[in-house]
Amino acid sequence: MVRLIWQELKFRRNAIIGWGLGLCFFPLVYIGIYPSVADEMAGLADLEIYQAMGMSLGTFSDWIGSILILFMPLIAAIYALINGTGTLAGEEEDGRLEMIVTLPLRRWQIVIAKAIALIISTLVIFLFVSLVSAIVFLSIENQIETDLVAMDIVFAVMSAWPLVFALGMLSMFLAAFSASRRAAAMIAAAVLIVSYFGDNLANSTTALEPFEPFFIFTYLDSTGRAVVEGQQTGDVLVLLGVGVVSLLLTLFFFERRNLTVGNWPWQRARAET
Amino acid sequence: MSEKVIETKALTVYYGKHRGIVDVDLTVEKGEVFGFLGPNGAGKTTTQRVLVDVIRPTSGEARIFGMDCREQSVAIQERIGYLPGELALYNNMRARAFFEMLEYLRAGNGHKGYWRELAGRLELDTSRKIREFSRGNKQKVGVVAAFMSRPELLILDEPTSGLDPLVQQTVLELVREAKADGRTVFFSSHILPEVQAVCDRVGIIREGRLVETERVEDLVARRMKRLSLIFPEPPPAGVFDLEGVAELERAAQGVTLEVRENLPQVLATAAQHDVSDIETHNVSLEEIFLAYYGKRNGGNDG
Numbered sequence: 001m002v003r004l005i006w007q008e009l010k011f012r013r014n015a016i017i018g019w020g021l022g023l024c025f026f027p028l029v030y031i032g033i034y035p036s037v038a039d040e041m042a043g044l045a046d047l048e049i050y051q052a053m054g055m056s057l058g059t060f061s062d063w064i065g066s067i068l069i070l071f072m073p074l075i076a077a078i079y080a081l082i083n084g085t086g087t088l089a090g091e092e093e094d095g096r097l098e099m100i101v102t103l104p105l106r107r108w109q110i111v112i113a114k115a116i117a118l119i120i121s122t123l124v125i126f127l128f129v130s131l132v133s134a135i136v137f138l139s140i141e142n143q144i145e146t147d148l149v150a151m152d153i154v155f156a157v158m159s160a161w162p163l164v165f166a167l168g169m170l171s172m173f174l175a176a177f178s179a180s181r182r183a184a185a186m187i188a189a190a191v192l193i194v195s196y197f198g199d200n201l202a203n204s205t206t207a208l209e210p211f212e213p214f215f216i217f218t219y220l221d222s223t224g225r226a227v228v229e230g231q232q233t234g235d236v237l238v239l240l241g242v243g244v245v246s247l248l249l250t251l252f253f254f255e256r257r258n259l260t261v262g263n264w265p266w267q268r269a270r271a272e273t
Numbered sequence: 274m275s276e277k278v279i280e281t282k283a284l285t286v287y288y289g290k291h292r293g294i295v296d297v298d299l300t301v302e303k304g305e306v307f308g309f310l311g312p313n314g315a316g317k318t319t320t321q322r323v324l325v326d327v328i329r330p331t332s333g334e335a336r337i338f339g340m341d342c343r344e345q346s347v348a349i350q351e352r353i354g355y356l357p358g359e360l361a362l363y364n365n366m367r368a369r370a371f372f373e374m375l376e377y378l379r380a381g382n383g384h385k386g387y388w389r390e391l392a393g394r395l396e397l398d399t400s401r402k403i404r405e406f407s408r409g410n411k412q413k414v415g416v417v418a419a420f421m422s423r424p425e426l427l428i429l430d431e432p433t434s435g436l437d438p439l440v441q442q443t444v445l446e447l448v449r450e451a452k453a454d455g456r457t458v459f460f461s462s463h464i465l466p467e468v469q470a471v472c473d474r475v476g477i478i479r480e481g482r483l484v485e486t487e488r489v490e491d492l493v494a495r496r497m498k499r500l501s502l503i504f505p506e507p508p509p510a511g512v513f514d515l516e517g518v519a520e521l522e523r524a525a526q527g528v529t530l531e532v533r534e535n536l537p538q539v540l541a542t543a544a545q546h547d548v549s550d551i552e553t554h555n556v557s558l559e560e561i562f563l564a565y566y567g568k569r570n571g572g573n574d575g
Contacts (some may be wrong), residue, residue: 098357
């Protein structure tokens with residue numbers, strides 16, 4: 001199984017480099033320009049449009065929270081979604097999974113290997129972005145007023161990882177359950193978008209408050225408080241729990257069902273006649 | 274006593290309401306080359322996929338080396354090589370990297386680097402990326418992947434599909450060599466002359482049911498005969514209208530018949546009309562196969 005994990009990581013090598021470099025756009029640009037926009041941002045602190053998007057920009061901590069704990073993970077979640085749905089349903093649809101499942105490995109080992117590869121790849125991306133963030137922060141530290149230190153920035157970035165883990169595992173489950181990459185990606189994307197806007201709008205309107213626990217972004221604090229003090233332990237546990245339960249469901253469904261290998265046989269027979 | 278390598282009992286697969294295979298009882302013995310015949314949708318691929326645990330049976334059982342195909346799939350898969358009918362490969366990899374990856378994932382099979390010899394025999398350029406390959410070359414990659422660990426059992430779904438005739442012969446040589454090594458081959462094919470050339474036994478599957486399992490030579494000898502009967506005067510039309518007998522050709526002094534049943538009556542009728550000569554012709558497996566599927570006059574369509 002270790003060999004399959006290593007192989008899966010090799011398959012993801014280019015994606016890790018590409019997404020890691022791409023996500024560094026956030027710290028390089030948004031932390032880099034902060035000294036020049038700090039005064040303007042302080043004046044925008046209470047704008048409702050920003051609140052509706054979950055943003056709070058008044059202080060450097062708020063700014064870091066909005067950019068690095070909210071937007072960067074939002075984009076990173078797309079990587080997890082693409083990877084999570086592609087790793088089982090994508091390979092199943094194009095037929096490559098047939099070769100993998102006929103290797104001398106149990107199906108649960110295949111799922112675990114792919115899940116571990118997805119987890120490691122997201123962790124590497126987050127570590128890379130967090131280190132770049134810390135370096136950019138150190139380069140502007142003397143131009144801004146803040147009590148934060150470089151390690152706070154590293155922890156702030158890493159604190160958003162459980163959300164990406166949860167969405168990655170949820171995507172894997174949807175892929176294992178539906179055997180359709182398109183269906184799994186659509187549902188996972190809907191979860192991502194609805195819970196992002198739902199959580200933010202729930203902060204602005206009481207009508208959505210009853211649904212707030214169902215929005216996954218509810219469990220990610222992207223305010224300046226989280227940058228300083230870290231995420232709430234309960235929230236982290238909820239996100240990790242969603243990820244673990246999704247992984248267990250993936251194992252359950254993938255272990256028990258047939259692989260479709262592109263089309264079901266009667267669909268192939270129909271296509272051939 | 275012969276050793277059963279593959280054994281299925283009442284093996285049935287339904288995809289929802291759709292029939293896959295029904296009550297397939299099949300035995301393949303050690304060292305045998307077994308050909309699995311049937312048209313598209315008959316259930317050949319379904320049977321093979323149950324054996325490699327890609328598909329789970331609705332009922333019945335499937336065993337390889339005496340082990341349950343689902344419960345002991347890992348122990349089985351260590352000893353088998355599989356070529357899927359719908360081969361899908363990692364297109365961004367070079368063929369060499371693909372074989373090295375399989376070797377790495379199938380750690381400890383003891384035949385490291387054997388893929389190089391196979392690729393050489395099939396004239397496959399392993400330095401090229403798989404996406405650059407033609408269909409035939411991709412099929413060669415699949416063949417090498419199936420044979421590269423020198424498995425005890427090869428399960429091959431149309432192994433010569435898409436290959437040129439010369440390479441087809443090389444693949445059939447590989448099958449013969451596997452048999453000579455005492456290994457077992459279970460393969461499906463639409464190319465019936467090649468099945469006839471390499472198989473010891475064949476199974477014919479129709480609409481999900483195994484309708485015949487027999488040694489190739491017995492099947493050819495027993496199931497159908499073609500007779501040319503020469504007469505001084507042509508016998509009246511319809512004289513050979515018997516169950517299992519079809520008149521293929523009528524000439525001035527002769528009649529050509531395809532006989533699957535009632536041979537004694539045919540000979541008796543011929544004798545009544547003073548038959549002067551009888552010629553028997555070899556019937557190919559393909560003709561027998563077509564007869565099973567009612568594609569010829571006199572086929573029983575059953």
